[in-house]
Amino acid sequence: MSGYDADILIAGGGPIGLAAAIALQRAGFTVRLIERSPQAPSFDSNQTDARVYALAPASLDFLDRLDAGEPLRALRHCPYRAMRVWDQHPERPLRFDAAEAGAEHLGAIVEHAALAAALWQALPPGITELGAEIVAAKTEEGQAELGLADGRVLRGRLLLAADGPDSPLRARLEIPTVGWSYQQQALVCHLRTALPHAGTAWQRFLPGGPLALLPLADGRVSLVWSCDKALATELLALSDADFALRLSVASQGVLGALSEPTPRRVFPLRLLHAQDYHAPGLVLVGDAAHVVHPLAGQGLNLGLADVATLTASLAAARDAGRGWWRPRTLAAYARQRKAENLEMLALTDGLKRLFGNEQASLRALRNLGLGLVNRLPLAKPALLARALGR
Template identity: 40%
Template sequence: MSPADAYDVLVIGGGMAGAAFACALDGSGLRIGLVEASRPDAQQHPSYDERTLALAWGSRRIFDGLGLWPALAAEAEPILRIHISDRGHCGVARLDARDEGVPALGYVIPARALGGVLNARLAGRGDLDWLCPAVFERLETGPERVRCHVTVDGVPRTLHARLVVAADGARSRVREQLGIPALAWDYGQTAIIANVSPERPHAGVAYERFGEDGPLALLPLGGGRCALVLTVAQGDAERVLALPDAAFLALVQTRFGDRLGRLLRVGRRAAHPLGLVKAREHARARVALVGNAAHTLHPIAGQGFNLGLRDVAVLAELVAGAVRRGADPGAPELLAAYADGRRWDQRNTIAFTDALTRVFGNPLAPVRLGRNLGLIAFDLCAPAKHRLARQLMGLSGRLPRLALGLPLAG
């Protein structure tokens, strides 16, 4: 085994979760390899496309702990309030940052901006090797190391690592190679994403509006724009994408209403099929799954990336602690602690988003009546609103150091 091919930690996938994990171990003294199919350019990377991300308050604190928030703050638009409604019915629920004693419930940031900041932190680090463009082929686990076969710029290589972190997305080849089963559910829906410009200022309000056609979200962005996530039936996605701008805006206006006045302009549109993926195991034999490799959620309530970032924060804290003790970063007990520590948060968040999708997508009259009465009762119940706000902000349960805004060392 050549020293050039030996790593302490090998991260498969250099998207947002993988790059964040590598950033978290900056200064740890570990030798890290990052295997990624695309070159580290936020303008070209598929994870850093035209999407916007809703960062929970807890995720902002994780970036604080990583020392990255000052670089992100200029691109982040605060979510001051959340407005939840059901089209055609009177039920409304509202959450307000002032009631929670925080400056914002969360933030909205372009994926490209986040990618640029992550890649800038990783660039030039002497303890990190960018292995790209690279293709992960297969792995072999052993008692002390994992052997990973990859093709780097067309050249086959065999890499060795004490810990492999699978951050290679919903169709994780690492997960498949290990034979880890996953629950997969197709919602039969597609998310159409775009930026729109409304007539009235958004005033920092994030809107989640449910209807028989699926949920619609309008999130505050800089420059008076809003990030749109429009859910349509899969069979309608191609037609909706092809609509002229005026017809598309009219469709969105019908489903959203006129709370922000007329919708004046729309940017480039893109489509993303929606489904649920939940790995049955999140760690096995010197391998840990993080982000979409472990769980892919419906974008309702904007929890997917935040859940993955909490995976990163917990695993990084455990690995950093092992380094300080001189222990093995891929030891079975460390990976068991990671899986146990993430189980509650993952289970609750997945159940919450899946239930919202099913309940608010049910057209039966008794269900519609029940959910609208529920929204009204919820809006009048301060303790219930506080509990939901804590969950949406990523502040429920036991929090790792980074989610408290603290660096890993200290």
């Protein structure tokens, strides 16, 4: 492989770039991972990370296959067995229970810091460039070249862009996108609850956006409250006590009084989809390819599925003696993943619109819908299977 620093150059050491580096290296490809942050991910059990993910069982299985599942469980993670979703009547929620699907759990809530540290532990040594800012990129079929801020140039056969929702590479290499801002922000923090969370994920659809209370291993809950910017600004400005009271009311007391919020953070919300997931010498994965509303907690799950599919496609092409870097191989990956990602984009966008609309007819439809799904023998297993990533 003369002239190349690795088969595959991976831009971005977020959870998706880390997972891709492990999966591709295990599949027999040589890999270089380039991340602008100078610090290796680490986990401090005395600290909490307000950024959490609801990982589906399919994602947890994939992490196990990467040998990152065990370290993650050893750090901190909270399996959840049930979900309760409602808009006006907490006593009549849409219920999802793992037992109904014959599963042990519906997934696990994990903190970003724990996931990144677990993936880092599973990463082969010596393949990562930390503190390396990518400032130039050039790709063609079977060739990729990255210029770093320190003047070095790295070469590979394929460049994998895992550089997040703002993907500088996607912009630099002129991959067009479609999408829009939701003009909303997600406000996140952790809180204590008067009533036990009972290993259940709670989600209320408010007219301004969904409010989720996700169970954490230390008994607290993680809040993800999607709302317009004006409300987010107002909520950020409240004292801890006033904020907790406001949230206890907004969640209709399902977990009793909430208290002791950790520092609040906000993330802007948008929908984004790259029109192409590949170009000669380039392939996109994770948020670089698609950004979804967090109301269904699916962004990272979709990204991990991208990594699993891409790794399998490249390895199958190589094993069949075909050029694994060829557009045909990359197109097969893109076709498979676009179908599932677009379905989730449409589902989350549709739900956001349905629940964000206060027209009386839509409100009635929503209430009818939640009740119906509970009773329909076919709809519920299908929704459950989707949530489990099956």
